[in-house]
Structure formats: structure tokens, C-alpha cells
Amino acid sequence: MAGKVTSHDVARRAGVSRATVSFVMNRSNAVTIGEETRRRVLAAAEELGYRPNSAARMLKSGATRTIGLIIADAGISRFDGLIPILFWSIGRSARAAGYDLLLESPDPAEKGNPYTALVESRRIDGLLVQGPRSNDTALFELIESDFPTVIIGTAGHPGQYAVNIAGRSSLQEAVSRLIGLGHRRFGYVAFSGPGYVATERRIHAIRETLAGAGLELPDTAIRHGDFSAESGYLAGLALLDAMPDRTAILAGNDTIALGLLSALSERGLSVPEDVSVVGFDDLPFAGFLKPPLSTIRVDADWQGQAAADLLLGRLGHGDPAERRLVRPAPLIWRASAGPPPK
DSSP: OOSOOOHHHHHHHHTSOHHHHHHHHTTOOSSOOOHHHHHHHHHHHHHHTOOOOHHHHHHHHSOOOEEEEEESOHHHHHHOTHHHHHHHHHHHHHHHTTOEEEEEOOOTTSOSOTTHHHHHTTOOSEEEEESOBTTOHHHHHHHHTTOOEEEESOOOOTTOOEEEEEOHHHHHHHHHHHHHHTOOOEEEEESSOTTBHHHHHHHHHHHHHHHHTTOOOOGGGEEEOOSSHHHHHHHHHHHHHHOTTOSEEEESSHHHHHHHHHHHHHTTOOTTTTOEEEOSBOOTTGGGSSSOOBEEBOOHHHHHHHHHHHHHHHHHSSSOSOSEEEEEOOEEOOTTOOOOOO
């Protein structure tokens, strides 16, 4: 369609009045719009590429029609293979509801509250926070202020709205299976430095399972990566130099596992004949590594859609009935894990 698309064009395509288009696009509660009519208007707007004037929307409703996504650390957005899947899924749900998505990834070296600029400037109507750090007091304050916020993962706050995966039991299943195969000397390469909720909980889950079998994961058998495959490689080398007797090493995620596999190869160690490796996430490349990587499957597409829908529900239809949504993360056992060397 030539020229700028207007609400009149959308109304004509959908067979409704311009007022109805306005009510639907601005999510107004002034009148009751049928679900079929609402979908027809949204479909027409999508087909025509119609985008309401954001300044006019704000003047009329005080809303920006924008949601924010904060990735807890810039390193995650640069290297973690889960983030593009998550971002795409959130964006898809946001667009379907007539919202824009604003991505922010604060630099951890910068001090101060990373949420203030977005929230207090009224640039967004609601916020998604991925992978928060432990004891994030600024995030706790935001949750307690009742600003529409949804955590992807967990912040450990009792009042949070959150979408998470249940990976703890699968991680413990992986450790138990390795123990059953005969492994007694374990190592762990975390995907991040200390201070992240997910990192700390995974270490605790591994230690708890090992303790049940009379085994341990000493501090010297733990190394921390920094989200990238290169950091997994360097952390893997450091672990092998310090404790060369490890026969099973778990990685904080598949990206870290990719670097760890390279470190093992450089030291002349075969997987799984000399060392078994288990990752976390089941990224698209995991099954095509040599050997294929045992890992724990995280459905990032579901996480993104569920988090966006939960936030949009808070914005448009009051507080949802459920504060926390959880999906299992199954163990995917592949050829990178096997018995220890005899």
C-alpha cells in the first residue's frame, strides 16, 4: 500500500469503525470489544504494517505501548546461545499484542540502579528481567513497588512474577547417573562468575547429590566461566591443571561445554573415554558436536512466550491468577557421557 498506513486503512480492511481500531490498538477498557473483532483488527494492522503514533498514544493513555527486556549482564547477550531464541519469542508475543520491545543489557562495571532509567523515565509500561544476580536489592525494590515486572528465571523474592524451568531434578539425575556409571571425581565449570542465582543453585544441587553418595565437589574442582566458549576453554584448562584426575565435568551451559571440549582435546583427553561431559540448555548445536553432548533441555521459546504473556496479562487484564510458571527441563543423555576409564 502506497503512502503512510492510517487507522482508516485498518478499519476498512477489518470491516470495523476507526473508533474500534483505536480501542483495540490502545487496549482501551472504555468499551467491550469481542475477541473475534479484536483479532481481526490486529490481523489487519499486521498485514498493512500499521503502527500507531507512539506520541499520540502516550498523550491519550499515558502508556508507551513498549515493554522492556533487561539481560542481567552484557556478556550473556554477547555469547549465550539461549538469548536470541528468548528475544525472538518475546518479540513475537509483544508484536501480536501491539507492543514494541526495548532491549537493555547493563554493563556490570557501571554502578547504580539499572532499572531506574527505564522505569522512572516512563519509557516502558512493564519490564522483563532475565537471569538476575543474587540479592539484587534494586530489583527487589522494583518488585515491591508493584511496577509490572516478570522475572525470567528467579530473583528469589516471594512476591515475584516469574517464568522458570525445573532443571534441578534433571541436573541431579545427571549426577546420579554418572555416579551409577562409576564416577567418583567430579568437576564443574560455571557459565558465570559468582553471584548469579542460577550458578549458585546449580552448584548446590550438584553438591547435594554428591553428598548423598558420600562424595564431594571441592572448591578447587569449581571454575567460573564468563558466558563465552573461550571462557569455558580457559576455565577448563585451569581445572585440568589443578585437578587432572577429574573423570566427569559438568558445564554451566552448552556454550561453556563447547569450550571445555576444546580444552580436553588440547590436553589429549578423549570424551567420554577419559572424561565425561554434561552441559545445560540443549542449544541447537548440542546434538551435532563430536561426540553429541549430554545436556539438560531448556525450552527458551516457551520461556520467552510465557514471560511476555504473563507481563502483558498484568498490563491489560489485571494480575494473572498464577505468579509463577514452571516447565520441566528433561535430561538428554548423549554420547559425551559414559563410564570412567578403567
